[in-house]
Amino acid sequence: MSEVKVNKISPRTACGTVTLGDSGDTITIPAGVTMTNNGTAAGFGATGAASWDTTVKTTGFTAVSGVGYFVNTTAGAITVTLPASPSAGAVVAVSDYAGTSDTNAITIGRNGSNINGAAADLVIEQENSAVTLVYVDGTQGWKATDTSSLSDVELQPTYITATGGTITCSGDFRIHTFTGPGTFCVSTLGNPVGGPSAVDYLVVAGGGGAAIRSAGGGGAGGFRESSGAASGCYTASPLGACVSALPVTVTGYPITVGSGGTGVLVPAGTPANSTPGANSIFSTITSQGGGGSVGHGTPAPTTPTDLSSGAGGSGSGGSAGSGNPGTLLARAGNTPPASPSQGNPGGAAIQDSPWFMGGGGGGATAAGGAGSPTPSISTASAKGGDGATTSISASPTTYGGGGGGGTYTNAPTTVYGPTGGGGSGGGGAGGQFGGPPYPGTGAAGTANTGGGGGGAAYTGSDYNGGNGGSGIVIIRYKFQN
Numbered sequence: 001m002s003e004v005k006v007n008k009i010s011p012r013t014a015c016g017t018v019t020l021g022d023s024g025d026t027i028t029i030p031a032g033v034t035m036t037n038n039g040t041a042a043g044f045g046a047t048g049a050a051s052w053d054t055t056v057k058t059t060g061f062t063a064v065s066g067v068g069y070f071v072n073t074t075a076g077a078i079t080v081t082l083p084a085s086p087s088a089g090a091v092v093a094v095s096d097y098a099g100t101s102d103t104n105a106i107t108i109g110r111n112g113s114n115i116n117g118a119a120a121d122l123v124i125e126q127e128n129s130a131v132t133l134v135y136v137d138g139t140q141g142w143k144a145t146d147t148s149s150l151s152d153v154e155l156q157p158t159y160i161t162a163t164g165g166t167i168t169c170s171g172d173f174r175i176h177t178f179t180g181p182g183t184f185c186v187s188t189l190g191n192p193v194g195g196p197s198a199v200d201y202l203v204v205a206g207g208g209g210a211a212i213r214s215a216g217g218g219g220a221g222g223f224r225e226s227s228g229a230a231s232g233c234y235t236a237s238p239l240g241a242c243v244s245a246l247p248v249t250v251t252g253y254p255i256t257v258g259s260g261g262t263g264v265l266v267p268a269g270t271p272a273n274s275t276p277g278a279n280s281i282f283s284t285i286t287s288q289g290g291g292g293s294v295g296h297g298t299p300a301p302t303t304p305t306d307l308s309s310g311a312g313g314s315g316s317g318g319s320a321g322s323g324n325p326g327t328l329l330a331r332a333g334n335t336p337p338a339s340p341s342q343g344n345p346g347g348a349a350i351q352d353s354p355w356f357m358g359g360g361g362g363g364a365t366a367a368g369g370a371g372s373p374t375p376s377i378s379t380a381s382a383k384g385g386d387g388a389t390t391s392i393s394a395s396p397t398t399y400g401g402g403g404g405g406g407t408y409t410n411a412p413t414t415v416y417g418p419t420g421g422g423g424s425g426g427g428g429a430g431g432q433f434g435g436p437p438y439p440g441t442g443a444a445g446t447a448n449t450g451g452g453g454g455g456a457a458y459t460g461s462d463y464n465g466g467n468g469g470s471g472i473v474i475i476r477y478k479f480q481n
Contacts, residue, residue, distance in 0.1 A: 050093040050132060057097075062111075068093030068132070073104035081109040082142060086135040093146075095130035102127040107156070114141030120191045123156045157194030159479045160248065162186045164255070170394035172480050173231045177393065178473040179448045184253040184282070195478030198230045198245035202392045204399045204450040205287040205313050206277030207426070207468030208361065209261030210406070210442045211295025213458035214320035216349060217361035217368060217384045217403025217420065217430055217442070218261060218468045219333060221277045221450030222287035222313025222342035225390055231476040235396070237388035239340050239364065246283055256281040260445055260468030261292045263453045276312050277450065280471040287342055290361065290452050290468055291316040291331045293403075311335040314343030317359030317368045317382060317405050317455065320351045330370075333362040346402065347371070347382045356408040357382060358430060361452035363423040364388040364400030371405060384452060387425020392474050399449045401427030403466060406442055406455030426451025428466035445469030 011018050021027055050068035057071045062081040071078055071094055080094050094108060101124045108115070108122040108131070115122045115133070117140045124131065132146040164184040165176040176184060189197040205221030228236040230245030258278035277289030291312035310316035315331030328351060333343035347359030350371030357371030363385025371382045384402030391397070404420030404427065420430035426449025431440040440463035445451030453466030 050091050052093070063092045065090035065092060068095065070095050070097040071106050072097040073100045073106060074098045077104040077107065079107045079109050082111045082113065082133070084111050086113060088135060088137060090135040091132065093130065093132040094124065096124060096128050099127040101125055101129060108133070110141070114139070116140065116142070116144060118191045119189070120158050120193070121156045157481065158188060158191045159195040160186060160190050160197065160199065160477045161188040161479070168394070171233060172478055173233065173476055174479040175393060176475040178255045178257055179470070180257050182255045184255055184475055186248050186250050186253070189248070189250060190478070194481070196230050196245070198247045199475050199477040200226045200228050200231045200245050200392060201282055201285060202390060202472070202474040203280050203282050203285045203287045204471040205280040205289045206258035206260040206471045207403070207445040207450045207452040208276045208290035208292040208312055208316050209263040209274035209468045210403050210428070210453035210455040210465035211274045211293045211319055212264045212266065212456040212463060212465050213295060214349070214356035214358050214408040215295050215406045215442070215455030215465055216293035216317025216319045216346055216358040217382070217405050217422070217427065217455045218274065218292055218445065218452030218466065219290035219310070219312050219314035219316045219331065219346055219361040220343060220363045220385065220387060220400040220402045220423065220425065220427065220452050221258060221280065221290045221468070221471045222338070223364035223388050223400040223450065224285055224287045224338060224342050225392065228392070231478050234391040234394065236392065237390040239388050240390065243340065246285065253283050255473050257473055258287070258289050258471040260470045261290065261453065263442060263444070263465035263467045264295055264456070265464050273309065274453070274465055277468045277471070280473055282473050282475065287471065288313040288336065290314050290343070290450065291346070292468070293317060293358070293361070293455055293465070294319055295465070310346070312343070314362030314364065314385065314400065314402055314452070315346040316452070317346035317361050317402070318349035319358050319455065320349040320356035320371065320408070330359050330368065343400065344385050347405065349405070356458070358405030358407065358420070358455040360384040360405050360420055360423065361402030361427065363402040363425060363427065366423065368402045369405070369420070382420045382430070384421065384423035384427035386423045387427070387449070387451070392476050398425035399472065401425030401449065401451045403428045403442065403445060403452030403454045404430030406430040406457045407432045408458040420454070422451060422454055425449055426469045428452065428454035430454040431457035431463050442466035448472040
Protein backbone atom coordinates (compact mmCIF):
# COMPACT_ATOMS: atom_id res chain seq x y z
CA MET A 1 0.00 0.00 0.00
CA SER A 2 1.38 3.40 -0.93
CA GLU A 3 1.08 6.33 1.48
CA VAL A 4 0.76 10.07 0.92
CA LYS A 5 1.47 12.45 3.79
CA VAL A 6 0.31 16.07 3.39
CA ASN A 7 -1.14 18.76 5.62
CA LYS A 8 -3.76 20.03 3.19
CA ILE A 9 -5.47 18.99 -0.04
CA SER A 10 -6.82 21.87 -2.16
CA PRO A 11 -8.23 22.09 -5.70
CA ARG A 12 -6.03 23.53 -8.44
CA THR A 13 -8.42 26.44 -8.98
CA ALA A 14 -9.93 28.65 -6.32
CA CYS A 15 -13.34 27.43 -5.08
CA GLY A 16 -12.94 24.26 -7.09
CA THR A 17 -13.98 20.75 -6.11
CA VAL A 18 -11.85 17.99 -4.62
CA THR A 19 -13.02 14.43 -5.29
CA LEU A 20 -11.84 11.51 -3.18
CA GLY A 21 -11.78 8.30 -5.21
CA ASP A 22 -14.00 7.15 -8.03
CA SER A 23 -17.54 5.80 -8.08
CA GLY A 24 -17.59 2.37 -6.45
CA ASP A 25 -14.44 2.95 -4.39
CA THR A 26 -14.36 2.47 -0.62
CA ILE A 27 -12.65 5.07 1.56
CA THR A 28 -11.77 3.77 5.01
CA ILE A 29 -11.34 6.01 8.06
CA PRO A 30 -9.29 4.12 10.66
CA ALA A 31 -10.45 3.67 14.22
CA GLY A 32 -9.47 6.48 16.52
CA VAL A 33 -9.46 9.13 13.78
CA THR A 34 -11.48 12.29 14.53
CA MET A 35 -13.05 14.21 11.63
CA THR A 36 -14.01 17.83 12.34
CA ASN A 37 -16.59 19.63 10.23
CA ASN A 38 -16.26 23.41 10.19
CA GLY A 39 -18.45 23.85 7.13
CA THR A 40 -21.68 22.32 5.75
CA ALA A 41 -21.99 18.56 5.20
CA ALA A 42 -24.97 17.56 3.04
CA GLY A 43 -26.03 14.05 2.14
CA PHE A 44 -23.45 12.62 4.56
CA GLY A 45 -25.74 10.97 7.08
CA ALA A 46 -24.97 7.46 8.28
CA THR A 47 -27.63 4.88 9.11
CA GLY A 48 -29.82 6.44 11.80
CA ALA A 49 -28.39 9.96 11.40
CA ALA A 50 -28.89 12.80 8.95
CA SER A 51 -27.02 15.96 8.00
CA TRP A 52 -29.37 18.89 8.37
CA ASP A 53 -30.10 21.23 5.48
CA THR A 54 -30.51 24.67 7.03
CA THR A 55 -32.35 26.07 4.02
CA VAL A 56 -35.93 26.11 5.32
CA LYS A 57 -38.54 24.40 3.12
CA THR A 58 -41.80 26.27 2.55
CA THR A 59 -43.34 24.12 -0.23
CA GLY A 60 -43.65 20.42 -0.92
CA PHE A 61 -40.55 18.53 -2.08
CA THR A 62 -39.00 15.06 -2.43
CA ALA A 63 -36.45 14.27 0.25
CA VAL A 64 -32.93 12.94 -0.37
CA SER A 65 -31.51 10.15 1.75
CA GLY A 66 -29.07 11.32 4.40
CA VAL A 67 -30.59 14.78 4.81
CA GLY A 68 -32.69 16.39 7.54
CA TYR A 69 -35.10 19.20 6.65
CA PHE A 70 -36.66 22.11 8.53
CA VAL A 71 -40.20 22.54 7.18
CA ASN A 72 -42.17 25.77 7.65
CA THR A 73 -45.96 25.32 7.35
CA THR A 74 -46.88 28.87 8.31
CA ALA A 75 -48.44 29.43 4.87
CA GLY A 76 -50.15 26.03 4.62
CA ALA A 77 -49.78 22.28 4.91
CA ILE A 78 -46.75 20.71 3.21
CA THR A 79 -46.05 17.18 1.98
CA VAL A 80 -42.51 15.79 2.18
CA THR A 81 -42.23 12.86 -0.23
CA LEU A 82 -39.83 10.11 0.78
CA PRO A 83 -37.28 8.80 -1.77
CA ALA A 84 -38.58 6.24 -4.25
CA SER A 85 -37.10 2.71 -4.22
CA PRO A 86 -34.96 3.32 -1.09
CA SER A 87 -32.13 1.03 -0.03
CA ALA A 88 -31.69 -0.35 3.48
CA GLY A 89 -30.05 2.29 5.66
CA ALA A 90 -31.54 5.28 3.85
CA VAL A 91 -32.35 8.04 6.36
CA VAL A 92 -34.54 11.15 6.23
CA ALA A 93 -35.38 13.55 9.06
CA VAL A 94 -38.07 16.24 9.25
CA SER A 95 -38.62 18.97 11.84
CA ASP A 96 -41.40 21.53 12.28
CA TYR A 97 -39.50 24.82 11.78
CA ALA A 98 -42.04 27.41 12.93
CA GLY A 99 -44.11 25.36 15.37
CA THR A 100 -47.15 25.52 13.09
CA SER A 101 -47.73 21.85 12.23
CA ASP A 102 -50.61 21.74 14.72
CA THR A 103 -52.46 24.13 12.39
CA ASN A 104 -50.99 23.11 9.05
CA ALA A 105 -49.80 19.51 9.18
CA ILE A 106 -46.63 18.08 7.66
CA THR A 107 -47.48 14.92 5.73
CA ILE A 108 -44.62 12.53 5.02
CA GLY A 109 -45.65 10.76 1.81
CA ARG A 110 -44.61 7.11 1.73
CA ASN A 111 -44.01 7.10 -2.06
CA GLY A 112 -44.83 3.40 -2.41
CA SER A 113 -43.02 2.11 0.70
CA ASN A 114 -44.54 1.19 4.07
CA ILE A 115 -44.02 3.43 7.09
CA ASN A 116 -43.79 1.60 10.42
CA GLY A 117 -45.17 -1.48 8.67
CA ALA A 118 -48.33 0.16 7.30
CA ALA A 119 -49.22 1.29 3.80
CA ALA A 120 -50.10 4.78 5.00
CA ASP A 121 -48.54 8.24 5.06
CA LEU A 122 -47.16 9.68 8.29
CA VAL A 123 -48.60 12.94 9.62
CA ILE A 124 -46.94 15.46 11.98
CA GLU A 125 -49.75 17.50 13.49
CA GLN A 126 -48.38 18.74 16.80
CA GLU A 127 -46.26 21.89 16.99
CA ASN A 128 -42.46 21.71 17.16
CA SER A 129 -42.42 17.98 16.44
CA ALA A 130 -39.66 16.14 14.60
CA VAL A 131 -39.05 12.59 13.35
CA THR A 132 -36.15 10.63 11.88
CA LEU A 133 -37.00 7.74 9.54
CA VAL A 134 -34.63 4.92 8.56
CA TYR A 135 -35.52 2.51 5.73
CA VAL A 136 -35.17 -1.11 6.92
CA ASP A 137 -36.83 -3.48 4.44
CA GLY A 138 -39.91 -4.05 2.28
CA THR A 139 -42.00 -5.30 5.21
CA GLN A 140 -41.64 -2.50 7.76
CA GLY A 141 -40.36 0.04 5.26
CA TRP A 142 -39.37 3.31 6.95
CA LYS A 143 -39.09 3.04 10.74
CA ALA A 144 -39.29 6.02 13.08
CA THR A 145 -36.14 6.01 15.22
CA ASP A 146 -36.23 9.46 16.85
CA THR A 147 -39.20 11.67 17.49
CA SER A 148 -39.89 14.56 19.81
CA SER A 149 -42.95 12.65 21.09
CA LEU A 150 -44.39 9.40 19.78
CA SER A 151 -47.88 10.75 20.37
CA ASP A 152 -47.11 13.72 18.13
CA VAL A 153 -46.50 11.62 15.01
CA GLU A 154 -49.48 9.58 13.86
CA LEU A 155 -50.37 7.29 11.01
CA GLN A 156 -52.99 8.86 8.79
CA PRO A 157 -56.10 6.65 9.03
CA THR A 158 -57.21 4.93 5.84
CA TYR A 159 -60.38 2.96 5.13
CA ILE A 160 -61.70 0.62 2.51
CA THR A 161 -63.11 2.39 -0.52
CA ALA A 162 -65.08 0.38 -3.04
CA THR A 163 -67.79 0.53 -5.70
CA GLY A 164 -70.51 -1.82 -6.88
CA GLY A 165 -74.18 -2.59 -6.22
CA THR A 166 -76.54 -0.18 -4.51
CA ILE A 167 -74.59 1.77 -1.89
CA THR A 168 -76.11 3.08 1.35
CA CYS A 169 -74.58 4.23 4.62
CA SER A 170 -75.38 3.59 8.26
CA GLY A 171 -73.33 5.81 10.56
CA ASP A 172 -69.64 5.09 9.92
CA PHE A 173 -70.41 2.00 7.83
CA ARG A 174 -71.00 1.60 4.11
CA ILE A 175 -73.32 -1.08 2.72
CA HIS A 176 -73.27 -2.52 -0.82
CA THR A 177 -76.41 -4.44 -1.81
CA PHE A 178 -76.46 -6.69 -4.88
CA THR A 179 -79.85 -7.94 -6.08
CA GLY A 180 -78.33 -9.06 -9.37
CA PRO A 181 -74.89 -9.75 -10.82
CA GLY A 182 -72.20 -7.11 -10.47
CA THR A 183 -68.65 -6.48 -9.24
CA PHE A 184 -67.45 -5.31 -5.83
CA CYS A 185 -64.36 -3.25 -6.75
CA VAL A 186 -61.95 -2.43 -3.91
CA SER A 187 -59.60 0.48 -4.64
CA THR A 188 -58.20 1.32 -1.16
CA LEU A 189 -57.58 -0.74 1.97
CA GLY A 190 -57.87 0.20 5.62
CA ASN A 191 -55.11 0.30 8.22
CA PRO A 192 -54.89 -0.24 12.00
CA VAL A 193 -55.62 3.43 12.71
CA GLY A 194 -58.64 3.59 10.39
CA GLY A 195 -60.71 0.55 9.48
CA PRO A 196 -59.76 -3.09 8.96
CA SER A 197 -59.13 -4.49 5.47
CA ALA A 198 -61.98 -6.96 5.92
CA VAL A 199 -65.71 -6.85 5.19
CA ASP A 200 -68.79 -8.43 6.70
CA TYR A 201 -71.12 -10.21 4.32
CA LEU A 202 -74.48 -11.86 3.77
CA VAL A 203 -74.77 -14.30 0.88
CA VAL A 204 -78.20 -15.87 0.23
CA ALA A 205 -78.83 -18.20 -2.71
CA GLY A 206 -81.99 -18.55 -4.77
CA GLY A 207 -84.85 -20.59 -3.30
CA GLY A 208 -86.02 -23.84 -4.87
CA GLY A 209 -89.14 -24.08 -7.01
CA ALA A 210 -92.08 -26.29 -6.08
CA ALA A 211 -93.88 -29.07 -7.91
CA ILE A 212 -97.56 -29.96 -8.33
CA ARG A 213 -100.04 -32.52 -6.98
CA SER A 214 -99.76 -32.26 -3.20
CA ALA A 215 -96.13 -31.24 -3.60
CA GLY A 216 -93.54 -30.36 -1.02
CA GLY A 217 -92.43 -26.78 -0.65
CA GLY A 218 -89.17 -25.62 -2.23
CA GLY A 219 -86.13 -25.38 0.04
CA ALA A 220 -84.76 -21.95 0.91
CA GLY A 221 -81.53 -20.78 -0.64
CA GLY A 222 -78.41 -21.29 1.47
CA PHE A 223 -77.84 -18.55 4.06
CA ARG A 224 -74.25 -17.59 4.98
CA GLU A 225 -73.26 -14.56 7.08
CA SER A 226 -70.28 -13.25 9.05
CA SER A 227 -70.51 -12.12 12.66
CA GLY A 228 -70.37 -8.36 12.12
CA ALA A 229 -67.10 -7.92 14.02
CA ALA A 230 -65.44 -5.94 11.22
CA SER A 231 -68.29 -3.48 10.76
CA GLY A 232 -70.05 -3.67 14.14
CA CYS A 233 -73.08 -1.76 15.36
CA TYR A 234 -75.60 -4.24 13.98
CA THR A 235 -77.10 -7.54 15.09
CA ALA A 236 -76.14 -10.50 12.94
CA SER A 237 -78.19 -13.68 12.79
CA PRO A 238 -77.31 -16.61 15.09
CA LEU A 239 -75.85 -18.32 12.02
CA GLY A 240 -73.18 -15.60 11.81
CA ALA A 241 -71.86 -16.12 15.34
CA CYS A 242 -68.09 -16.71 15.42
CA VAL A 243 -67.78 -16.41 11.63
CA SER A 244 -64.85 -14.19 10.70
CA ALA A 245 -65.14 -11.24 8.36
CA LEU A 246 -63.68 -11.73 4.89
CA PRO A 247 -60.27 -10.11 4.18
CA VAL A 248 -60.16 -8.19 0.90
CA THR A 249 -57.42 -6.87 -1.37
CA VAL A 250 -57.34 -4.16 -4.02
CA THR A 251 -59.15 -6.01 -6.79
CA GLY A 252 -62.57 -6.61 -8.31
CA TYR A 253 -64.77 -9.36 -6.86
CA PRO A 254 -67.44 -10.69 -9.27
CA ILE A 255 -70.80 -11.08 -7.54
CA THR A 256 -73.26 -13.84 -8.46
CA VAL A 257 -76.83 -13.55 -7.20
CA GLY A 258 -78.70 -16.83 -7.63
CA SER A 259 -82.06 -16.86 -9.37
CA GLY A 260 -85.01 -18.71 -7.88
CA GLY A 261 -85.88 -22.18 -9.12
CA THR A 262 -88.82 -22.65 -11.51
CA GLY A 263 -92.05 -24.10 -10.19
CA VAL A 264 -93.94 -26.62 -12.27
CA LEU A 265 -96.53 -25.07 -14.56
CA VAL A 266 -99.55 -26.92 -15.91
CA PRO A 267 -99.97 -28.94 -17.99
CA ALA A 268 -97.22 -30.70 -16.10
CA GLY A 269 -96.30 -33.70 -18.24
CA THR A 270 -94.59 -36.62 -16.57
CA PRO A 271 -92.73 -36.61 -14.28
CA ALA A 272 -93.42 -33.20 -12.82
CA ASN A 273 -90.30 -31.98 -11.00
CA SER A 274 -89.38 -28.37 -10.29
CA THR A 275 -85.87 -26.92 -10.52
CA PRO A 276 -83.51 -25.88 -7.70
CA GLY A 277 -82.44 -22.33 -6.96
CA ALA A 278 -79.10 -21.08 -8.27
CA ASN A 279 -76.01 -20.43 -6.15
CA SER A 280 -74.96 -16.98 -4.91
CA ILE A 281 -71.22 -16.24 -4.72
CA PHE A 282 -68.96 -13.57 -3.22
CA SER A 283 -65.21 -14.27 -3.21
CA THR A 284 -64.67 -17.58 -1.36
CA ILE A 285 -68.24 -17.70 -0.05
CA THR A 286 -70.71 -19.81 -2.02
CA SER A 287 -74.29 -20.34 -0.83
CA GLN A 288 -76.06 -23.30 -2.39
CA GLY A 289 -79.38 -22.93 -4.16
CA GLY A 290 -82.44 -24.31 -2.40
CA GLY A 291 -83.73 -27.73 -3.41
CA GLY A 292 -86.68 -27.99 -5.79
CA SER A 293 -89.46 -30.39 -4.81
CA VAL A 294 -90.11 -33.65 -6.62
CA GLY A 295 -93.58 -33.81 -8.06
CA HIS A 296 -96.18 -36.54 -8.06
CA GLY A 297 -96.03 -37.57 -11.70
CA THR A 298 -97.46 -40.26 -13.93
CA PRO A 299 -96.16 -42.91 -14.26
CA ALA A 300 -94.99 -42.93 -10.68
CA PRO A 301 -91.56 -44.33 -9.77
CA THR A 302 -91.59 -47.83 -8.32
CA THR A 303 -88.67 -47.08 -5.97
CA PRO A 304 -87.86 -44.05 -3.85
CA THR A 305 -86.59 -41.13 -5.90
CA ASP A 306 -82.86 -40.34 -5.55
CA LEU A 307 -82.62 -38.16 -2.47
CA SER A 308 -79.96 -35.94 -4.10
CA SER A 309 -82.83 -34.52 -6.13
CA GLY A 310 -84.26 -31.78 -3.95
CA ALA A 311 -81.25 -31.41 -1.63
CA GLY A 312 -79.59 -27.99 -1.44
CA GLY A 313 -78.86 -25.02 0.81
CA SER A 314 -82.13 -26.07 2.44
CA GLY A 315 -83.90 -29.20 1.28
CA SER A 316 -87.32 -29.43 -0.32
CA GLY A 317 -90.29 -31.01 1.40
CA GLY A 318 -91.51 -34.43 0.40
CA SER A 319 -94.46 -34.69 -2.00
CA ALA A 320 -97.52 -36.88 -1.46
CA GLY A 321 -98.78 -39.22 -4.13
CA SER A 322 -100.16 -42.72 -4.40
CA GLY A 323 -97.65 -45.24 -5.76
CA ASN A 324 -94.80 -42.72 -5.54
CA PRO A 325 -92.98 -43.54 -2.27
CA GLY A 326 -89.83 -41.64 -3.15
CA THR A 327 -91.63 -38.34 -3.20
CA LEU A 328 -92.75 -38.74 0.42
CA LEU A 329 -89.25 -38.36 1.76
CA ALA A 330 -87.82 -35.01 2.84
CA ARG A 331 -84.62 -33.77 1.21
CA ALA A 332 -81.42 -32.82 3.00
CA GLY A 333 -80.29 -29.27 3.69
CA ASN A 334 -76.75 -27.88 4.07
CA THR A 335 -75.74 -29.74 0.92
CA PRO A 336 -72.85 -29.52 0.18
CA PRO A 337 -71.96 -28.99 3.84
CA ALA A 338 -70.84 -25.60 5.15
CA SER A 339 -69.92 -24.59 8.69
CA PRO A 340 -71.97 -23.22 10.26
CA SER A 341 -74.88 -24.87 8.48
CA GLN A 342 -76.37 -22.84 5.62
CA GLY A 343 -79.80 -24.48 5.85
CA ASN A 344 -82.05 -27.30 7.02
CA PRO A 345 -83.90 -30.33 5.63
CA GLY A 346 -87.45 -30.28 4.38
CA GLY A 347 -90.35 -32.04 6.05
CA ALA A 348 -91.77 -35.43 5.05
CA ALA A 349 -95.07 -35.77 3.22
CA ILE A 350 -98.08 -37.62 4.61
CA GLN A 351 -100.21 -39.92 2.47
CA ASP A 352 -103.15 -40.94 4.64
CA SER A 353 -106.17 -41.14 2.37
CA PRO A 354 -108.21 -39.09 1.94
CA TRP A 355 -105.38 -36.68 2.87
CA PHE A 356 -102.31 -36.09 0.72
CA MET A 357 -100.10 -33.45 2.33
CA GLY A 358 -96.74 -32.26 1.05
CA GLY A 359 -93.97 -31.40 3.51
CA GLY A 360 -92.66 -27.89 4.00
CA GLY A 361 -89.33 -26.82 2.51
CA GLY A 362 -86.43 -26.31 4.90
CA GLY A 363 -85.47 -22.82 6.06
CA ALA A 364 -82.28 -21.13 7.25
CA THR A 365 -82.97 -21.73 10.96
CA ALA A 366 -85.58 -24.52 10.99
CA ALA A 367 -86.54 -27.70 9.16
CA GLY A 368 -89.71 -27.78 7.11
CA GLY A 369 -92.83 -29.07 8.81
CA ALA A 370 -94.14 -32.57 8.10
CA GLY A 371 -97.59 -33.24 6.79
CA SER A 372 -100.13 -33.77 9.56
CA PRO A 373 -102.14 -37.01 9.46
CA THR A 374 -105.93 -36.74 9.59
CA PRO A 375 -106.00 -32.93 9.72
CA SER A 376 -109.09 -30.93 10.44
CA ILE A 377 -110.42 -27.55 9.51
CA SER A 378 -108.14 -25.99 12.14
CA THR A 379 -104.99 -27.80 11.03
CA ALA A 380 -102.65 -26.29 8.46
CA SER A 381 -100.79 -28.38 5.97
CA ALA A 382 -97.02 -28.48 6.44
CA LYS A 383 -95.37 -25.10 7.01
CA GLY A 384 -92.04 -24.06 5.52
CA GLY A 385 -89.05 -23.74 7.83
CA ASP A 386 -88.33 -20.25 9.14
CA GLY A 387 -85.48 -18.08 7.90
CA ALA A 388 -82.85 -16.03 9.75
CA THR A 389 -82.99 -12.34 10.70
CA THR A 390 -80.04 -9.99 10.35
CA SER A 391 -79.55 -6.22 10.49
CA ILE A 392 -76.56 -6.09 8.15
CA SER A 393 -78.56 -3.76 5.89
CA ALA A 394 -79.21 -1.42 8.87
CA SER A 395 -82.71 -2.72 9.54
CA PRO A 396 -83.82 -6.19 10.73
CA THR A 397 -84.69 -8.32 7.69
CA THR A 398 -85.45 -12.04 7.47
CA TYR A 399 -84.14 -14.22 4.64
CA GLY A 400 -84.24 -17.89 3.73
CA GLY A 401 -87.78 -19.13 4.47
CA GLY A 402 -88.91 -22.51 3.12
CA GLY A 403 -92.00 -22.96 0.95
CA GLY A 404 -95.17 -24.45 2.41
CA GLY A 405 -96.45 -27.87 1.38
CA GLY A 406 -99.41 -28.38 -0.97
CA THR A 407 -102.44 -30.40 0.11
CA TYR A 408 -105.12 -32.48 -1.56
CA THR A 409 -108.08 -34.25 -0.04
CA ASN A 410 -111.19 -35.92 -1.39
CA ALA A 411 -112.84 -35.60 2.01
CA PRO A 412 -115.90 -33.39 2.35
CA THR A 413 -115.10 -29.73 1.89
CA THR A 414 -116.21 -29.01 5.45
CA VAL A 415 -112.92 -30.42 6.75
CA TYR A 416 -110.52 -28.56 4.49
CA GLY A 417 -107.65 -27.13 6.48
CA PRO A 418 -105.75 -23.91 5.78
CA THR A 419 -102.77 -23.88 3.45
CA GLY A 420 -99.25 -24.63 4.56
CA GLY A 421 -97.74 -21.24 5.27
CA GLY A 422 -94.36 -20.22 3.91
CA GLY A 423 -91.54 -19.87 6.43
CA SER A 424 -90.62 -16.38 7.63
CA GLY A 425 -88.09 -14.90 5.27
CA GLY A 426 -89.90 -15.04 1.94
CA GLY A 427 -91.20 -18.63 1.74
CA GLY A 428 -94.26 -19.05 -0.51
CA ALA A 429 -97.43 -20.58 0.92
CA GLY A 430 -98.56 -24.01 -0.26
CA GLY A 431 -101.71 -24.58 -2.27
CA GLN A 432 -104.86 -26.23 -0.87
CA PHE A 433 -107.51 -27.79 -3.04
CA GLY A 434 -110.97 -26.70 -2.10
CA GLY A 435 -111.50 -23.34 -3.64
CA PRO A 436 -111.68 -19.99 -1.90
CA PRO A 437 -110.33 -19.02 0.53
CA TYR A 438 -107.73 -21.71 -0.13
CA PRO A 439 -106.00 -21.31 -3.49
CA GLY A 440 -104.69 -24.42 -5.17
CA THR A 441 -101.67 -22.67 -6.68
CA GLY A 442 -98.44 -22.56 -4.71
CA ALA A 443 -97.23 -19.02 -3.98
CA ALA A 444 -93.86 -17.84 -5.22
CA GLY A 445 -91.01 -17.14 -2.84
CA THR A 446 -90.31 -13.44 -2.32
CA ALA A 447 -87.66 -11.92 -4.60
CA ASN A 448 -84.22 -11.31 -3.06
CA THR A 449 -84.94 -13.32 0.07
CA GLY A 450 -84.03 -16.82 -1.15
CA GLY A 451 -87.50 -18.03 -0.12
CA GLY A 452 -88.70 -21.41 -1.44
CA GLY A 453 -91.79 -21.72 -3.64
CA GLY A 454 -95.04 -23.15 -2.23
CA GLY A 455 -96.11 -26.64 -3.31
CA ALA A 456 -99.28 -26.92 -5.40
CA ALA A 457 -102.51 -28.76 -4.55
CA TYR A 458 -104.13 -31.31 -6.87
CA THR A 459 -107.59 -32.37 -7.93
CA GLY A 460 -108.94 -33.34 -11.31
CA SER A 461 -106.81 -30.59 -12.82
CA ASP A 462 -103.37 -29.38 -11.80
CA TYR A 463 -102.38 -26.10 -10.19
CA ASN A 464 -99.06 -24.36 -10.63
CA GLY A 465 -96.19 -24.84 -8.20
CA GLY A 466 -94.56 -21.66 -6.90
CA ASN A 467 -91.26 -20.28 -8.17
CA GLY A 468 -88.42 -19.79 -5.71
CA GLY A 469 -87.35 -16.28 -4.73
CA SER A 470 -84.04 -14.91 -5.99
CA GLY A 471 -81.09 -14.46 -3.61
CA ILE A 472 -79.10 -11.45 -2.45
CA VAL A 473 -75.52 -10.43 -1.52
CA ILE A 474 -74.81 -7.66 1.00
CA ILE A 475 -71.32 -6.37 1.92
CA ARG A 476 -70.62 -3.99 4.79
CA TYR A 477 -67.46 -2.27 6.10
CA LYS A 478 -66.21 0.76 8.03
CA PHE A 479 -65.44 3.80 5.85
CA GLN A 480 -64.94 6.64 8.34
CA ASN A 481 -64.65 7.53 12.02
